[in-house]
Every structure is written in C-alpha cells, then in structure tokens.
Amino acid sequence: MTVAIVGAAECDLGSTGLSILGLQTQAITRALADAGLSLADVDGIATTSVARFSATSLAEHLGIQPAWTDSTFAGGSAYEMFVARAAQAIEAGQCHTVVISYASNQRSAKSRSLGGVYEAHTPEAQFEQPYGPLYPASYYAMAAGQYLHKYGASREDLAEVAVAAREQALLNPRAFRYDAGPLTVDDVLGAKPLSTPLTVADCCLVTDGGGAIVLTSLERARDLPKPPVLVLGYGESTTNASMTAVDDLTVTGAVASGAAAFARAGLTPADVDVAQLYDSFTITVLLSLEALGFCAPGEAGDLVRSRGLPLNTSGGGLSYCHPGQFGVLLLVEAVRQLRGECGDRQVADAEVALAHGTGGILSTHATVLLGVDR
Amino acid sequence: MNDAPKNVAEPDEATRTWWEATREHRLVVQVCGDCGHAQHPPRTLCTGCGRTDTLGHHDSDGTGVVDACTVVMRAPDADHEAPYVVARVRLPEGVILLSNIVTDDPHAVRIGDPVTVSWQPLDDGRALPVFRPVFTPQEN
Numbered sequence: 301m302t303v304a305i306v307g308a309a310e311c312d313l314g315s316t317g318l319s320i321l322g323l324q325t326q327a328i329t330r331a332l333a334d335a336g337l338s339l340a341d342v343d344g345i346a347t348t349s350v351a352r353f354s355a356t357s358l359a360e361h362l363g364i365q366p367a368w369t370d371s372t373f374a375g376g377s378a379y380e381m382f383v384a385r386a387a388q389a390i391e392a393g394q395c396h397t398v399v400i401s402y403a404s405n406q407r408s409a410k411s412r413s414l415g416g417v418y419e420a421h422t423p424e425a426q427f428e429q430p431y432g433p434l435y436p437a438s439y440y441a442m443a444a445g446q447y448l449h450k451y452g453a454s455r456e457d458l459a460e461v462a463v464a465a466r467e468q469a470l471l472n473p474r475a476f477r478y479d480a481g482p483l484t485v486d487d488v489l490g491a492k493p494l495s496t497p498l499t500v501a502d503c504c505l506v507t508d509g510g511g512a513i514v515l516t517s518l519e520r521a522r523d524l525p526k527p528p529v530l531v532l533g534y535g536e537s538t539t540n541a542s543m544t545a546v547d548d549l550t551v552t553g554a555v556a557s558g559a560a561a562f563a564r565a566g567l568t569p570a571d572v573d574v575a576q577l578y579d580s581f582t583i584t585v586l587l588s589l590e591a592l593g594f595c596a597p598g599e600a601g602d603l604v605r606s607r608g609l610p611l612n613t614s615g616g617g618l619s620y621c622h623p624g625q626f627g628v629l630l631l632v633e634a635v636r637q638l639r640g641e642c643g644d645r646q647v648a649d650a651e652v653a654l655a656h657g658t659g660g661i662l663s664t665h666a667t668v669l670l671g672v673d674r
Numbered sequence: 675m676n677d678a679p680k681n682v683a684e685p686d687e688a689t690r691t692w693w694e695a696t697r698e699h700r701l702v703v704q705v706c707g708d709c710g711h712a713q714h715p716p717r718t719l720c721t722g723c724g725r726t727d728t729l730g731h732h733d734s735d736g737t738g739v740v741d742a743c744t745v746v747m748r749a750p751d752a753d754h755e756a757p758y759v760v761a762r763v764r765l766p767e768g769v770i771l772l773s774n775i776v777t778d779d780p781h782a783v784r785i786g787d788p789v790t791v792s793w794q795p796l797d798d799g800r801a802l803p804v805f806r807p808v809f810t811p812q813e814n
C-alpha cells in the first residue's frame with residue numbers, strides 16, 4: 301500500500317478538567333507538530349463523539365473545510381476503521397492529509413453510567429434494558445462465563461491479563477497506574493465484584509484522554525521528519541447490536557477482521573512483533589488473541605502468562621488510559637513502537653505492529669497492520 | 675432478587691404481537707411461514723429469507739436453557755437491587771432471549787441449567803417474561 305502514518309500524539313490524560321474540543325485540539329496540534337505539518341495541510345478529518353455532527357463540528361473548531369470526513373460511530377474500533385477509509389480516500393485522491401482523532405473528558409465530567417445508554421426506539425430498550433444488564437460489562441461477563449465453561453479456563457487466566465497490563469504501565473510514565481505499583485492475580489480476584497465472573501480489576505479505567513494520528517501518501521511521508529509507518533493491511537467485521545444475536549460469545553468478529561487484514565498485508569500472526577489489542581475487559585484480550593490467530597482456542601491464558609507476545613505495551617485500557625473509546629491510542633502506541641520511541645517499554649527491533657479495536661458489546665471489530673518503511 | 679421494572683419501552687409495529695401475548699402470559703416466538711426461520715426480537719423482515727409478508731408468531735412452551743449468565747453485583751438503576759442474575763436463555767426454537775433468572779441463590783445458576791418462564795406484571799397490563807430454575811430430583 302501507499303499510505304503512511306506520519307504523526308501521532310496523545311492529548312492530556314487522566315483527570316484534566318478540560319473540554320472535549322480542547323483535548324481534541326491538543327491531540328491534533330501535537331500530532332501535526334510530530335509530523336512536521338500544520339492545519340493548513342489537513343484536508344481530511346475522521347472523529348467521533350464530539351457532537352451529533354462530529355467531524356463537522358471539529359472541522360469548524362479547527363477552522364478548516366475538509367474535502368473528506370468520516371464520523372462513523374462504531375465504538376472503540378472506529379479508529380482502526382478510519383485508517384482503512386483514510387487510506388482509501390488518500391489512494392483515490394479525494395484528500396491528501398487525514399487526521400484521525402478522539403478525545404473524552406469522561407472522568408472530569410463524570411459522564412459514564414454503569415447501565416449504558418438505551419435509546420427508547422431501539423429493540424434493546426424493549427428486550428434488554430428491563431433486565432438490568434450493566435452495559436457493556438454484563439455482556440463481557442457472560443462471554444467470560446462461556447469462555448471459562450467451554451475451555452475449562454481459570455479465573456486466574458483472566459486476571460493475568462490485568463497483571464500483564466500493569467507491568468507495562470509501570471514502564472510508561474504517562475500511564476494512569478504508573479505509580480500504582482504491581483498488581484497480583486490475587487488483587488484482581490479480590491477486587492470488588494461487578495458482574496460475575498468479572499471484578500472491577502477486570503475492567504478498563506475510566507479516564508479523560510485521547511489522541512490523534514496523521515496519515516498521508518507514502519511518497520510525501522518520505523519527505524517528512526519522522527520515519528513513515530506504513531499501513532500494510534486492514535479488515536473489519538460488524539456482528540451485533542444486541543446481547544442475543546451472536547450464537548457463541550467466545551467466537552468474535554476478530555476472526556473475520558484479522559483474516560482480512562493479514563490477507564491484505566500478505567502477513568501471518570507470526571510476523572507480528574508487537575500487538576495492541578483493545579482491552580476493554582480482560583476477557584476481550586483472550587478472545588481477540590485467539591480470534592486473530594496468535595494461539596489456538598482456549599490457549600490465550602497460557603500465551604499471556606508466558607509473556608511470549610509483546611502486548612499492550614502502553615499498559616492498555618486496563619492500566620494506562622481509557623477515555624471511553626481506546627482505539628486511537630492503540631494506533632498511537634503502535635506507531636511509537638515502530639519508530640523506536642518507547643523508552644523502557646520499547647520492543648526491540650519491532651518492524652510489524654498490529655492494532656485491533658473492539659467496539660460496543662463485541663459489536664464491531666477492526667484490525668490494522670502497520671510496518672516500518674523498508 | 676430483583677424487583678421488576680414497572681415500565682418498559684413502548685412496542686412498535688414489529689413487536690406489538692409479541693408484547694400483546696404477554697398480557698395472557700404467552701411467550702411467543704416470531705417464525706417465518708415460508709422458510710421456517712425463528713428470530714428474536716421480532717422484526718418486519720425475515721433474516722432467514724428476506725421476505726416481509728410471511729412472518730407470524732407461534733406459542734413457545736415456556737421452557738429454556740441457560741446459554742450464558744452473570745450475577746450483577748452493582749445495579750445500574752433504581753429498578754434493580756443487586757445481586758441478581760442476567761442470562762441469555764435459549765428457547766427450544768433456537769432463539770436466545772435476554773432475561774433474569776429469578777432465584778434465591780443467584781450464584782448457583784450455571785450454563786446449561788433448565789429454566790421455565792415466569793411473569794412479572796407491568797403497569798400497562800403487559801408482563802415481563804423472566805425465568806426460574808427447574809429443580810430436578812437429585813439422582814443417587
């Protein structure tokens with residue numbers, strides 16, 4: 301392919317007291333500075349959760365009139381989907397430089413609710429909301445229950461995902477849990493139960509934060525200051541809106557999105573040096589590892605315990621930052637690993653990175669493969 | 675134990691037959707008269723064959739099996755009091771309903787448990803289907 305990521309940055313993270321547009325502006329201006337570009341170069345915008353007309357509102361705030369926008373709302377996987385659409389738009393010549401961004405102030409604004417948001421006109425309001433599931437936690441909890449039942453996996457297998465994430469966060473000064481000290485399996489099991497078998501320690505953080513990446517043609521990227529990160533492949537799959545549509549909760553849309561991305565890139569899981577998998581919950585990582593082909597079904601617990609695959613090197617949504625949608629930060633960390641910018645947590649000689657976003661209740665799945673310019 | 679909500683979102687033209695049946699404590703499943711496909715929630719087309727003019731409802735027998743379950747330990751709203759069981763219940767027709775398993779021992783509910791329908795009244799005369807465990811005699 302002929303499109304590259306040339307800039308990547310976070311906005312302020314944690315508990316900021318700032319507005320969504322203010323955090324978006326931080327992320328975008330920092331990512332453009334990282335790319336050696338300015339707002340005058342940007343003619344494409346992809347974002348969500350700014351307002352009802354998300355890209356429209358953001359473009360006006362930035363003072364630009366883009367030739368291409370995308371506000372596809374698909375939860376946390378939207379940003380991996382945006383990479384595909386942006387690459388296609390750039391290759392087709394509709395636009396030349398795209399910014400993909402997201403930011404939330406959900407911790408400062410206390411805007412997160414345990415039960416989620418049900419729209420009264422949807423089937424879920426009639427057939428699911430009356431039963432009081434936590435949204436999305438109870439769906440992931442049921443998936444975890446099926447996973448443990450089907451494979452005889454242990455509760456400790458889930459907990460190990462959170463333990464591994466904390467180890468990475470202790471290496472990342474920007475992580476919310478950087479100073480929190482190590483986490484043990486017993487800490488996870490002993491944390492407050494939320495929706496069995498998951499405890500609050502199986503669930504991602506609730507923080508402010510966000511990020512932005514900048515994409516342009518590889519030809520142009522080679523003239524910019526930072527080494528280009530190539531878009532090698534992408535794929536996506538959308539499987540369900542309700543809690544009752546998917547027959548087997550242990551088999552996710554990551555099977556299809558991963559297969560499409562690897563085929564497009566001409567790569568296999570064995571080629572991946574570092575993986576950033578959306579860790580909304582510990583179970584999400586186990587299901588995604590298996591669906592993407594990093595191990596056989598039922599074996600993800602062993603893979604995580606072995607630390608055999610460099611995974612969620614930022615500390616992930618579990619211990620680094622989770623601003624409601626984590627997808628763009630998966631891409632930011634993947635880019636930094638491929639550039640060798642990750643300091644104490646740098647994966648040696650990382651040449652191929654995978655970012656996998658998941659949105660809603662295992663509803664949307666999008667996989668992106670990135671590589672260094674060889 | 676959970677208290678049932680007293681109000682549930684209004685039915686629409688696709689779901690009205692399903693909800694009207696609950697007034698008589700009948701659990702129905704939407705079935706296509708052409709291809710035989712069963713689906714839930716009710717829709718205005720058959721996802722098996724795409725037809726829009728062949729959909730009907732048939733009475734289910736009120737039995738089911740727990741397909742997946744979780745004990746909610748922190749209630750999301752005032753209608754519910756934790757702990758309570760949220761479960762996917764698979765009906766004999768193959769469709770899956772989200773529901774509650776009403777029991778004094780929420781942590782004892784397991785995947786594969788047989789359950790039977792029970793009804794909780796709503797303020798507008800409809801009823802909300804929930805499920806109770808079916809206790810089978812201990813074998814020894």
Ligand SMILES: [Zn+2]
Pocket residue numbers: 706707708709710711720721722723724725
């Ligand atoms: Zn049909």
